[in-house]
Amino acid sequence: xxxxxxxxxxxxxxxKSTIAKIIAKKLKINYIDTGxxxxxxxxxxxxxxxxxxxxxxxxxxxKNVKIEFLNNHIYLNDKIVDSEIRTxxxxxxxxxxxxxxxxxxxxxxxxxxxxQKGNTIMDGRDIGTNVIPDAKYKFFITASLAERGKRRxxxxxxxxxxxxxxxxxxxxxxxxxxDATRQVSPLIKAHDxxxxxxxNKTIDDTVEIILNYxxxxxx
Ligand code: DC
Numbered sequence: 001x002x003x004x005x006x007x008x009x010x011x012x013x014x015x016k017s018t019i020a021k022i023i024a025k026k027l028k029i030n031y032i033d034t035g036x037x038x039x040x041x042x043x044x045x046x047x048x049x050x051x052x053x054x055x056x057x058x059x060x061x062x063k064n065v066k067i068e069f070l071n072n073h074i075y076l077n078d079k080i081v082d083s084e085i086r087t088x089x090x091x092x093x094x095x096x097x098x099x100x101x102x103x104x105x106x107x108x109x110x111x112x113x114x115x116q117k118g119n120t121i122m123d124g125r126d127i128g129t130n131v132i133p134d135a136k137y138k139f140f141i142t143a144s145l146a147e148r149g150k151r152r153x154x155x156x157x158x159x160x161x162x163x164x165x166x167x168x169x170x171x172x173x174x175x176x177x178x179d180a181t182r183q184v185s186p187l188i189k190a191h192d193x194x195x196x197x198x199x200n201k202t203i204d205d206t207v208e209i210i211l212n213y214x215x216x217x218x219x
Contacts, residue, residue, distance in 0.1 A: 003118040007128035010141035012172050013148030015198050016123040022207050024121050032114055034124035037107050039085035040067050040076040042097040046089055052096055062106050095178035104184050125179055128190035138193035147199045148172055
């Protein structure tokens with residue numbers, strides 16, 4: 001398949017990245033997890049103890065930071081941070097960093113450059129609306145809050161995070177509200193995106209729906 005660009009958006013825990021990763025493998029295209037970029041930058045700010053209101057310091061970090069994807073790993077200043085960006089402290093703070101307009105501007109520019117190379121499936125919150133509005137395929141993946149909480153909790157306990165299901169649900173709900181109500185490019189379905197509710201669907205079901213749609217050329 002020639003130069004295909006796919007945008008996948010939706011709230012936390014809906015299964016976007018799991019699904020996007022499988023599709024990337026099947027179609028032999030690149031997978032870019034834009035949430036991981038916001039997470040990596042949040043990890044940097046949190047580990048340097050920088051106050052979220054300190055615009056000057058955050059802008060300085062932004063100017064010097066190097067965030068890259070290589071061989072399915074996320075690199076922050078040349079160091080792999082795959083597990084560091086999935087910790088509870090990053091989960092709790094990432095939406096507050098991701099809502100800063102100057103942080104978004106910087107990371108969105110980076111994402112646009114990556115997307116321009118083509119053959120990419122990118123997931124996030126504003127991919128279809130803002131990062132690649134001209135993507136050939138756009139999907140908006142949702143699931144009920146309870147189901148998303150369950151899925152995220154399963155992931156979190158694997159990495160030895162000591163967190164209860166109800167705490168996980170609360171934390172997701174909080175993030176949903178910040179992501180959907182922020183002023184700059186909030187989480188919102190693009191008017192031309194296909195919405196898929198995965199609450200009662202397996203990962204394979206959803207992957208199949210998306211692949212069928214792409215095979216049919218989006219009709
Ligand atoms: O998809 P995720 O849970 O890893 O995303 C982490 C956070 O990053 C999420 O709370 C909102 C933010 N984000 C964003 O604002 N825009 C994106 N394109 C991707 C993620």
